[in-house]
Amino acid sequence: MRSPQPKAILPKPPLTLYLAAPRGFCAGVDRAIKIVEMALTKWGAPVYVRHEIVHNKFVVDGLRDKGAVFVESLDDCPDDRPVIFSAHGVPKAVPAKAEARQMIYVDATCPLVSKVHIEAQRHAEAGLQIVMIGHTGHPETIGTMGQLPEGEVLLVETVDDVAHVAPRDPARLAFVTQTTLSVDDTIDIVAALQARFPAIVGPHKEDICYATTNRQEAVKAMAPRCDAMLVVGAPNSSNSRRLVEVGTRAGCPYAQLVQRAADIDWRSLDGIASIGITAGASAPEVLIDEVVDAFRDRYDVTVEMVETAVENVEFKVPRVLRMPA
Incomplete structure (x- = not known):
């Protein structure tokens, strides 16, 4: 009796994996x-x-x-x-x-959120009412609006919301933004605010943080090259969800948010020849490595880095933790 023939091992399909930089922790x-x-x-x-x-x-x-x-x-x-x-x-x-x-x-x-808090406080001390561009219910928005008494900060989420803003005095307004917004969406909302309230005062320096901006720029550079894109991040992470939106707008046919490699919808990726991988600012590198390894298991992967900025920012921890107990 013949022994069964070993199954032929099929070669893995080739895949170009574009890895965004910067990505992950800020x-x-x-x-x-x-x-x-x-x-x-x-x-x-x-x-x-x-x-x-x-x-x-x-x-x-x-x-x-x-x-x-x-x-x-x-x-x-x-x-x-x-x-x-x-x-x-x-x-x-x-x-x-x-x-x-x-x-x-x-x-x-x-510290970049604290900067927005200080900004709002200074505008209020100058007698200006604040318009905040942000997402309802997000903890950062709640925190920023909570720096001032109720009614002193008016929230807008979209361009359409601008038409419904009802300030005390249209000539005495300033705006601040949540730090994790889509840069492109925010530009449109700011333009609508400036068109309706020409005297509105903006921040000295853009409120959207460097990390959010850098990750979105890397996605914009990567997206047109990719058949699909995965963003490693949590569903309640504002900056991660914005990366999915930015990738789609920048020309990637399919973009998905995943928390872990186990969440990847492989059926949606059937037949791809290239994939872009990035991660929101609160996703650790170990989870990105896990996703890359999952693709190596299924594909003959060639990794290409798409780097649009180098980050070397570091923030000190509060003094109370640096002092002896």
């Missing part, structure tokens, strides 16, 4: 994660964190395993344990409440 996210880790080292577990420190399940789960407890309200924190405010920023009432309870707290708000 300086603000890196700092926020470091703050939680240093707080755990300094004070021991548990350390409480108000809201997800950054919008990435893998990162949050990893910190939870080390002893971080994530809550949505200061009411869920005991008085005798440290609490950290997330990178997205918080309304002024939150640290005020922590101080009233004599809690140890550390503010992990990204």
Whole structure:
């Protein structure tokens, strides 16, 4: 009796994998994660964190395993344990409440978000009402609007919203923006605001952060070369979702947001010859490597880097964590 013939191993189909640079962690996210880790080292577990420190399940789960407890309200924190405010920023009432309870707290708000907070405060002190371009319900928007009394910040999300803005005095307005928006969408909204309110005052320097802008520019350069594109990031990550939109607009026929390699919809990628890979600012490199490895398992991969900027920004952690216990 003949022994069964071994199955022929079919060659893997070729695939060009374009890897965007910059991608993944930005300086603000890196700092926020470091703050939680240093707080755990300094004070021991548990350390409480108000809201997800950054919008990435893998990162949050990893910190939870080390002893971080994530809550949505200061009411869920005991008085005798440290609490950290997330990178997205918080309304002024939150640290005020922590101080009233004599809690140890550390503010992990990204310095570029804090810059927008200071900007809004200065405009208000100059007697200007603020228009904020941002997404309803996003923690960064809630935090920025919460820097001023209710009614002092008017929110717009789209160009159409501009027509419905009802300021106290159309000649006494300024605008700020969420740091993680689509650069192109924001340009259109700013143009609509300036057309309706010619005297409106803008920021000295654009509020959309360098990391958001750089990742979007890399996607714009990469998208026309790709049959498909994957963005590694969380569904509640604003900057990650904007990367999917930017990729589609820039000419990529198919763009998908995935949290892990296990989330890839392989049927939608059937027949592709090229794929672009990038990641939102809160996605660690290990998850990008995981996605690249998943393609190596199925394809004969050639990796090409698409680099549009080099980032060397670094933010210091708060002094309280650098001081001895």
